[in-house]
Structure formats: C-alpha cells, structure tokens
Amino acid sequence: MTSLTVNGKTIDISAPDDMPLLWALRDLLGYTGTKFGCGIGLCGSCTIHLDGNPVRSCQTPVSAASGRKITTIEGIGSDPVGDAVQKSWVAEGVPQCGYCQAGQVMSATALLKSNPTPDDEAIDNYMSGNLCRCGTYNRIRTAILTASASLKEDPA
Amino acid sequence: MKSPVKNFSMSNHGLNRRKFIQGVGATGALILTANWSWAEQAEEKKYGGDSQPGGVKHDPRIFIAIHEDGRVDITCARVEMGQGIRTSLALVVADEMEADWEQCRVIQAPGDRVIYGNQNTDGSRSMRHWFSPMRRCGATARAMLEQAAADQWQVAVSEVVAANHAVSHAKTGRSLAYGALAGTMESVSVPDSATVKLKDENDHRYIGREQTLSADGMDIVSGSATYGADVRFDNMVYAVIARPPCLGSRAESWDDSETLKVPGVIRVMAIKSAAIPTAFSPLGGVAVVAENTWAAMRGRDALKVKWSSSPNDGYESGAYRKVMEEAALKPARVLREQGDLDKAFAEADKKHQASYYLPHIAHATMEPPVATALLKGNFLEAWTPTQAPQEARSTMAAHVGMAEDKTRLNITLLGGGFGRKSKPDFLCEAAEIAVAMPGRAVRVQWTREDDLAHDYFHTVSVEYLAASFDQQGKTTGWLHRSVAPSIMTVFMESEYQADWESNMGHNNTPFAVPNQRIENATAQAHTRIGWFRSVSNIPRAFAVQSFVNELAQQSGRDHLEFYLELLAEDRVIDPLDVNDVWNHGENPELYPIDTGRLRRVIQKAAKKAGWGKKLPAGRGLGLAVHYSFVSYVAAVLEVEVAAGGRLVVHNATMAVDCGPQINPDRIRAQMEGSCVMGIGLALSGEISFRDGRAVQSNFDGYQIPRMPQAPRSLSVHLVDPGKEVELGGVGEPGLPPIAPALCNAIHAATGKRIRALPIGDQLA
Numbered sequence: 001m002t003s004l005t006v007n008g009k010t011i012d013i014s015a016p017d018d019m020p021l022l023w024a025l026r027d028l029l030g031y032t033g034t035k036f037g038c039g040i041g042l043c044g045s046c047t048i049h050l051d052g053n054p055v056r057s058c059q060t061p062v063s064a065a066s067g068r069k070i071t072t073i074e075g076i077g078s079d080p081v082g083d084a085v086q087k088s089w090v091a092e093g094v095p096q097c098g099y100c101q102a103g104q105v106m107s108a109t110a111l112l113k114s115n116p117t118p119d120d121e122a123i124d125n126y127m128s129g130n131l132c133r134c135g136t137y138n139r140i141r142t143a144i145l146t147a148s149a150s151l152k153e154d155p156a
Numbered sequence: 157m158k159s160p161v162k163n164f165s166m167s168n169h170g171l172n173r174r175k176f177i178q179g180v181g182a183t184g185a186l187i188l189t190a191n192w193s194w195a196e197q198a199e200e201k202k203y204g205g206d207s208q209p210g211g212v213k214h215d216p217r218i219f220i221a222i223h224e225d226g227r228v229d230i231t232c233a234r235v236e237m238g239q240g241i242r243t244s245l246a247l248v249v250a251d252e253m254e255a256d257w258e259q260c261r262v263i264q265a266p267g268d269r270v271i272y273g274n275q276n277t278d279g280s281r282s283m284r285h286w287f288s289p290m291r292r293c294g295a296t297a298r299a300m301l302e303q304a305a306a307d308q309w310q311v312a313v314s315e316v317v318a319a320n321h322a323v324s325h326a327k328t329g330r331s332l333a334y335g336a337l338a339g340t341m342e343s344v345s346v347p348d349s350a351t352v353k354l355k356d357e358n359d360h361r362y363i364g365r366e367q368t369l370s371a372d373g374m375d376i377v378s379g380s381a382t383y384g385a386d387v388r389f390d391n392m393v394y395a396v397i398a399r400p401p402c403l404g405s406r407a408e409s410w411d412d413s414e415t416l417k418v419p420g421v422i423r424v425m426a427i428k429s430a431a432i433p434t435a436f437s438p439l440g441g442v443a444v445v446a447e448n449t450w451a452a453m454r455g456r457d458a459l460k461v462k463w464s465s466s467p468n469d470g471y472e473s474g475a476y477r478k479v480m481e482e483a484a485l486k487p488a489r490v491l492r493e494q495g496d497l498d499k500a501f502a503e504a505d506k507k508h509q510a511s512y513y514l515p516h517i518a519h520a521t522m523e524p525p526v527a528t529a530l531l532k533g534n535f536l537e538a539w540t541p542t543q544a545p546q547e548a549r550s551t552m553a554a555h556v557g558m559a560e561d562k563t564r565l566n567i568t569l570l571g572g573g574f575g576r577k578s579k580p581d582f583l584c585e586a587a588e589i590a591v592a593m594p595g596r597a598v599r600v601q602w603t604r605e606d607d608l609a610h611d612y613f614h615t616v617s618v619e620y621l622a623a624s625f626d627q628q629g630k631t632t633g634w635l636h637r638s639v640a641p642s643i644m645t646v647f648m649e650s651e652y653q654a655d656w657e658s659n660m661g662h663n664n665t666p667f668a669v670p671n672q673r674i675e676n677a678t679a680q681a682h683t684r685i686g687w688f689r690s691v692s693n694i695p696r697a698f699a700v701q702s703f704v705n706e707l708a709q710q711s712g713r714d715h716l717e718f719y720l721e722l723l724a725e726d727r728v729i730d731p732l733d734v735n736d737v738w739n740h741g742e743n744p745e746l747y748p749i750d751t752g753r754l755r756r757v758i759q760k761a762a763k764k765a766g767w768g769k770k771l772p773a774g775r776g777l778g779l780a781v782h783y784s785f786v787s788y789v790a791a792v793l794e795v796e797v798a799a800g801g802r803l804v805v806h807n808a809t810m811a812v813d814c815g816p817q818i819n820p821d822r823i824r825a826q827m828e829g830s831c832v833m834g835i836g837l838a839l840s841g842e843i844s845f846r847d848g849r850a851v852q853s854n855f856d857g858y859q860i861p862r863m864p865q866a867p868r869s870l871s872v873h874l875v876d877p878g879k880e881v882e883l884g885g886v887g888e889p890g891l892p893p894i895a896p897a898l899c900n901a902i903h904a905a906t907g908k909r910i911r912a913l914p915i916g917d918q919l920a
Contacts, residue, residue, distance in 0.1 A: 016419065019450045027394065027448040032386035033379020035571070036449075037522050038604040042855040045522060073379030086377040093368035093821055096829055097238030098376035099522040099571025105377050124864045131855065133522045133572050134238045135832025137866035139825070 002066050006031060007075025017063035022046045024062045025072060033073035033102050044130030047103040048072050054110040073102035081151060082109045088147040096134035104130050108144050117148055203743035205285030210269035210546065214289040214349065216297035217341050218271060219249065226321065226335030228255045233265040233272035234282040235543050237573030239887045240822035241282045243371040245290050247362040247819065252294025252355055255334065256321040257362060262371040267545025267565040275545040278578050278687065279740065280785035280885025283818055287883055295352045304340040305332045368821045372569065383571045384526040384541035389597035395589055396452040396601055397427055398459055399441040399610050402848030403683050404432050404466035410442050414458035420451025425592060427585055434684060435647050436551045438585045439610060445589060449601050466848060471682035473844040477513060480639045480679060484511050484620035488637055488677035489652060492663045492735045495671030500633035504624030508710050511620045512699035513912040516613040516843040519688055520860055523571020524602040525582035529590035536563045536590065540583045541570035548580035555584040556591045575687035579612050605853045612686025613843055615640045619699030629711045631722060634669040638662050640695065641681035651678035656738040660784060661696030661892065664736040666749050668724035683845065690888040693784040697892030698913065701780035705900040715779060716762050726752030740786050746882050747786045753877060754781055757790040757811040760875050765792035765809035774798060776904025780896035785885030787814040791831065791897040797905045801919030805835060808867035813875040814884035820874055827872040827890040834894020836861030840914045
C-alpha cells in the first residue's frame with residue numbers, strides 16, 4: 001500500500017513501487033488530465049508538480065512520490081499562478097488539439113513561480129521540454145507573457 | 157475572459173436515432189424517399205459536400221436542442237482534432253439562430269451517417285462543406301423560435317424578431333427568452349428551407365468576426381476534456397499489443413510464460429493478421445491484457461514472439477532512395493503534355509535540372525492511437541479519437557463480424573489527427589479483444605514506440621524537375637517527374653499514383669510555360685503509406701518552389717519577380733485543362749485555379765516580410781507559395797545560419813486566401829501550426845527503414861520541433877479574395893510552402909542548396 005497526496009487529498013493505492021506515477025494517477029486514481037505522450041520523459045505531456053517542482057510523471061515511480069505533495073492539472077487552477085496561466089491560455093486561444101496543453105500549463109506555471117517576469121529566451125529554455133505537435137509555441141510564449149503581466153497587476 | 161466553459165459530452169443529447177425518425181414521420185417513407193432522391197440526383201451531386209458519403213444535412217432537429225434553462229446544445233458531427241471545428245461550426249449555428257455563445261454547449265455526435273450526413277473529417281473540407289448547411293440550420297431554428305413565440309402570442313410571425321437568445325414583439329413589448337421556448341424543436345414544424353431568410357452578413361456577431369472563442373478551451377487547460385484514453389469504466393482492462401515489426405510479417409509462435417507472471421496481467425491473446433493490402437485492418441500480433449496499462453506494458457516486455465519472414469524484410473531507405481533516383485531520370489508515364497518539350501530542350505540556350513528527396517515522415521500525434529470497446533450482450537459500443545466516425549464504425553463492425561446497427565461509436569476529442577486517425581486499425585484491435593472479453597471495457601493503448609513503428613507513413617518521394625531557357629532568359633520548357641509509392645497501395649496493388657495524388661501540385665502547377673511534360677514513374681510500397689496533412693503537396697511544393705528559386709538564381713533574377721513571370725498575367729484556369737480531374741472534389745466551375753489569387757498572396761507575404769530588404773551577413777529571406785485544398789498560401793521566412801550550422805528562424809510571414817473567412821482566429825492558428833510543423837519536418841522529419849523496420853522509435857530519434865525551433869516572430873495575413881469565391885480549405889494548405897521557403901532562405905543566407913530533407917546536419 002502506497003499513500004499519495006494528490007491535489008490536497010490523501011489516497012492509498014495498491015501499486016508496485018516501480019509503477020510510474022503517470023499510470024497510478026491515470027489508471028488507478030482517475031486523474032486523466034495528465035497525459036501519456038512518450039513514456040521516456042521527452043515530451044512533457046505528463047508534467048505534474050511534486051512539492052511544487054515540475055517533474056515528468058512517466059519517469060517518477062510511485063515510491064518516489066509517496067509522502068510528497070502531488071499537484072496535477074486538475075488541481076493547478078486553485079493556485080493563483082496556475083489560474084492566471086489557464087485564463088491567459090484560453091484568452092490567447094493557445095490550444096489546438098490540446099493534448100499537450102496540460103503539460104504546457106504545468107510547466108508554464110512552474111516557470112512563472114520561479115521567474116515571474118521571464119523574457120523570450122527564458123521562456124524558450126524553460127519550455128523546450130514540452131512538445132506540441134500542433135505547433136502552438138508562438139501563442140504559448142504570448143500567453144506566458146500575458147499571464148506574467150496579469151500577475152504583476154494583481155499579484156498572487 | 158471571453159470563452160465560456162463548456163462541457164464535452166459523449167452522448168448525443170440532441171436527438172437519438174429513434175426519436176429523430178419518429179420526429180420526421182413515417183420511418184420507412186423517410187428512408188425510401190431519401191434513397192430515391194439520392195439516386196435520382198446522384199448525377200448532379202458529384203461535387204462538394206453532396207458528393208461525400210451521407211451528404212450534408214441542415215435540419216435543426218438533428219443539430220439543435222434548447223433546454224428550459226436557456227442552454228442551447230449544438231451538435232457537432234465533424235471531428236475535433238485541433239482545427240477548432242467544434243467551435244467554428246457551432247458559432248455559425250449560434251450566430252444564425254441568434255443564440256448567445258455563452259449559453260451554448262457543443263455536443264459531439266457519434267458516428268452515424270444516416271442521421272448526421274458525412275462526418276469523415278479530412279481533406280480540409282469541414283467548413284467548406286458545412287458552412288452553408290449549418291448556417292441554414294441556425295436560420296431555420298431562428299424561424300421556428302419566432303413561429304413558436306408568434307403562436308403563443310397569437311400575432312403574425314412577421315411582427316416578432318429573434319435576437320440575442322430571445323424573441324420579442326415590439327408592438328406589445330413582450331419578450332420570451334429561448335429557455336421559455338424550449339419545446340420549439342419538437343412542437344413547430346420545420347419550414348421549407350427555401351423560405352428561411354439568412355442573416356445579413358453585417359449583422360453577424362460571430363461569423364467572420366475577429367475574436368477568440370473556444371468550445372473546449374477551459375476544459376482542455378483544466379484537465380477535464382475527454383480524449384481517447386480518458387474514457388473510464390469500472391472493471392476496465394488495458395491492453396497493449398506486440399505487432400509484427402515489418403509489413404507482411406505475422407506471429408508464428410510465442411512464449412508468454414514470463415508475461416503471465418507479471419502482476420496484473422490477465423491474459424495473452426492473438427490478434428488477427430491482415431493480408432496485404434491491409435487497408436484499415438489491424439496488423440495482427442499478440443495482445444497482453446492487464447489490470448492497468450503499466451502491467452500490460454511490462455507483460456509485453458516479457459513476451460517472446462517469433463515473427464515470420466516477410467517480403468518487406470529487406471526494405472532499406474538508403475537503397476530504396478537510389479532506386480527512386482534512378483527511376484526519376486528515365487522517361488515515365490505521361491500525365492500531361494503541352495507544346496513540344498523535346499524541341500524546347502533541344503533548342504534551349506540553357507537548361508537546369510534537379511532532384512528533390514523527401515523521406516517517410518510520421519504523424520506522431522501527441523495522443524498515440526487508443527480505443528476502448530465494450531461488448532454488452534450482442535451490442536458493441538466503442539469510444540475512440542477517429543477522424544472518420546462512419547468509416548471507423550463500419551470497419552470495426554466488419555472486423556468483428558457484427559451488423560453495424562448492433563454497434564455504436566462515440567467520438568472523443570482527438571489529441572491530434574493529421575491523417576493518422578483516419579485509419580481505424582487501432583479501434584478494430586480494441587473491438588476484437590472486447591468481443592473475446594464480453595462485459596469488460598477494453599482499452600487498447602499504443603505506446604509512442606508502437607505509433608512510430610506502425611504508422612501509415614507519409615510516402616517517400618523523389619521529384620525530378622528540368623527546365624529550359626531561351627536566349628532572352630524566358631522559361632521555355634518544364635518537366636516534372638514524380639516518383640513515390642501511392643497511398644492506393646494500402647488498398648490495392650498499385651505502382652502508379654492516383655489522379656488525386658497527381659492533382660496535388662504535380663500536374664496542376666499553373667505556370668505559363670509553353671512546353672511542359674508531367675510524368676509519373678512507378679514505385680513500390682514496402683510499408684503502409686497514408687495521408688499526412690496536405691499529403692502529396694508536401695514533396696511537390698518542396699520540389700517546385702525550390703526549383704523555381706534555383707531557376708531564378710540560374711538566370712540572375714529576383715525570385716519573386718521570376719515567379720510572377722512564370723505565373724504571367726492573371727488567369728482563371730479550368731482544372732480540367734491541366735488534367736486536374738479531381739480538383740479536391742469540387743466543381744471546377746466554382747473552384748477554378750486562379751493565378752491572380754496566387755499572385756496576391758505571395759505579393760502580400762513578400763511586402764509584409766520586407767522582401768528585398770538589406771540583411772546582416774548570415775541571414776536570408778526565402779519565399780514559397782502553393783495552391784492546395786482550393787486555397788492559396790504563401791510564406792516568407794527570414795533565417796539566420798550561425799556558426800556550426802545553428803539555424804534560427806527570426807520571422808515567418810504567411811499570407812492566406814482561403815475564400816470567405818468564417819473564424820479568422822482559427823485560420824491564423826492553423827497557419828501558425830502549419831508553419832511550425834513545416835519547419836520541423838524540414839529540419840528533422842525522417843523515418844528511415846532498415847531490415848523492413850522503422851529505425852526511429854521515440855522522440856529521441858524522431859524529432860519534432862520544440863519551442864526554440866519556432867519562429868521568433870510569426871504573422872499571418874488573411875487576404876481578401878477581392879471577388880465572390882467559394883470557401884477554401886484551412887487545415888492543410890498552410891503546410892506545403894513552409895519547407896521550401898525555409899530552404900530558399902537558407903540558400904539566401906549561406907549559398908547552400910538543400911535538395912534532400914530533412915536538413916539534419918547538412919548545414920554543419
């Protein structure tokens with residue numbers, strides 16, 4: 001039995017220690033907002049926050065997540081930065097197919113928490129681990145800047 | 157925030173099939189009538205939406221449901237894969253019916269051609285085939301709402317007006333919100349569509365307006381949208397499949413002893429192997445079914461399968477490229493001939509020739525193929541992200557030997573499509589396992605490795621071009637020979653390309669060169685070939701637009717000026733005159749090839765990009781323009797090639813003329829996405845084969861663009877056609893001009909000519 005705390009809720013699951021957190025979240029707990037894209041940590045679709053830091057849940061065994069604070073896309077909106085990112089994403093019309101966007105939002109939120117006013121280069125560097133096959137990168141850059149500006153006006 | 161939160165629902169709240177048939181009248185009569193009139197009109201209905209299986213529909217009772225709380229459900233029968241069609245079609249309905257977007261919800265239709273008309277979402281057709289029917293649908297609903305209110309007030313319908321989610325009667329100051337008229341779709345008879353008045357364009361609030369609306373945006377960014385793998389059931393099982401590594405191979409035997417020891421693994425079973433040509437049937441192999449995806453994946457890792465040999469075992473990309481390059485230098489089947497090319501070449505003052513190579517590319521949708529199926533009694537229900545709801549449903553039913561009316565296929569959001577999800581092989585796999593495990597929902601999950609190994613790949617191609625100049629520098633001869641395995645090889649034996657493949661930028665290149673010959677050489681397929689966003693236009697635009705750049709340089713001319721000379725004076729070309737018999741399925745009278753529209757998009761892009769401006773060393777501008785999916789798109793890219801070959805795209809400027817612009821924001825979004833995808837396929841898009849198997853297995857080997865590869869600045873300019881024209885496509889035509897514009901810019905920056913994609917390390 002492993003105990004996981006997801007978006008503030010603690011749940012016991014029965015899973016082998018080496019099961020990636022991605023599959024525990026999706027298959028065992030029903031948090032399907034976190035997406036499977038590559039399984040080897042190269043696409044960022046499965047990005048979640050572990051104690052506030054962005055990690056690839058496909059590369060994080062459940063044993064490493066036990067006892068730590070897991071935040072998924074379903075819970076990030078209750079964070080003021082996450083909320084600002086989600087709103088600017090919609091306002092800028094970022095998503096196309098949207099499949100990668102949960103991961104993009106999780107990475108962008110982590111970026112703005114560590115660097116509230118990133119420039120283009122900082123954005124490119126930070127976001128380069130998140131793939132988008134629809135090619136929404138230019139709107140992602142814009143949305144990060146507008147979220148940053150909105151947080152400056154109305155600090156979290 | 158402008159965009160409302162809307163729920164994505166899998167069920168059809170609008171109307172179920174039985175209710176629909178009862179609502180319209182006597183069941184048999186309706187169907188008989190429909191069939192009869194279809195047959196009678198078949199001869200004239202060969203273009204546009206009417207030519208597609210199931211045709212188009214505009215009855216509001218199919219698509220609109222009004223609830224007492226005022227909510228309006230608009231059913232979208234086309235499939236959402238990122239192009240924004242759920243939003244764009246719904247806003248057309250909402251606008252014409254005077255519904256408030258904030259109170260509308262979009263419902264996704266299941267696959268059912270009888271009810272919904274054609275749903276197969278491909279060919280950049282959704283808006284061009286469905287704008288008018290959806291407009292009429294909304295306008296008819298508005299007329300019905302006005303009728304319902306007039307009936308209630310006992311006044312003439314001419315005295316009432318529907319506006320902004322309510323009907324009002326000015327004389328008496330009375331008003332009824334749409335919620336109060338919730339029964340209208342059932343109680344009021346549908347007026348003759350000829351009598352229904354469409355809104356004046358100036359009164360449109362959503363159609364053609366510059367705003368960002370999204371039916372699914374907030375659901376997507378909050379993780380509540382439903383994609384293929386997000387459908388869940390109690391007692392569900394999860395399967396992954398070991399598939400034959402090369403086309404034509406099958407599982408001869410297997411040892412599952414270690415697999416069955418993996419905790420959570422439930423069973424191991426064979427999947428039927430398809431014979432070549434496979435069409436949309438699964439490849440076969442061995443399925444591992446487990447309590448969760450991870451257990452299934454681990455179980456498959458432990459599985460030992462002996463695969464049979466296959467006629468494609470020897471497929472090797474380097475060797476096959478040589479075969480194609482040799483074929484490209486020999487005369488081949490002539491598709492079109494004009495003037496006397498041999499004479500033009502013999503008398504030429506100067507000649508130039510080049511071959512261009514494009515490897516296989518994989519769709520690599522971010523969401524790998526996935527499907528869920530559940531057999532309950534003798535009824536099979538499934539959920540999948542497919543572009544082709546009807547084709548997928550009938551293929552699934554046939555695969556498991558069930559009648560189609562004993563099945564239901566629900567459509568989720570697609571995490572990308574690009575043509576991959578037009579093929580329902582993955583759905584058939586889920587259905588096959590579900591039939592073997594009645595009562596348990598079965599999800600088949602493809603991994604990224606599965607996806608890249610078993611795609612229906614974009615074809616591999618060599619395009620050979622040759623041209624001649626006279627002493628005045630005029631282009632006198634044009635030869636374009638194409639060598640590429642055809643998509644038709646998935647369905648039948650075929651060495652030549654189909655008409656519709658040749659009509660994608662090969663025999664319909666509209667240059668005013670007096671002597672031309674267009675040829676197609678034979679080519680064999682050694683893997684499954686399939687539609688990839690914009691299809692054959694990718695290699696054709698890359699070759700033709702690069703070659704024009706080469707010709708301009710050969711003759712010491714400015715590329716733009718030289719290109720405009722090839723186009724000559726504005727001409728409206730009958731597609732049949734250039735043997736474009738397909739014309740993207742459209743009526744050649746309504747959709748001619750208009751070189752004036754090509755001219756205007758390239759001039760617009762060039763002007764906006766500052767064509768001709770002075771640039772620092774190491775920088776260059778490149779342009780390309782292409783006509784496809786009855787739209788016209790130009791791109792100018794400004795690149796910098798730094799030390800070590802590091803490439804930066806500083807600016808990308810696109811201009812598009814897609815006819816009337818229904819949802820400008822999504823047109824821009826499609827162009828932006830095409831630009832990034834095009835840069836990516838030019839930089840690193842390659843699936844190569846060795847021993848009959850795809851070499852690249854994940855995003856380490858098959859690299860798609862990341863944010864730093866996107867242009868620093870990207871602008872899209874919507875070009876007004878300047879005259880009454882029909883709607884064009886949007887999802888695909890943005891892609892073809894990007895790779896050649898990039899390569900032409902690289903040449904301008906460095907003098908290096910790229911004739912084979914991907915660019916890879918060619919700049920190092």
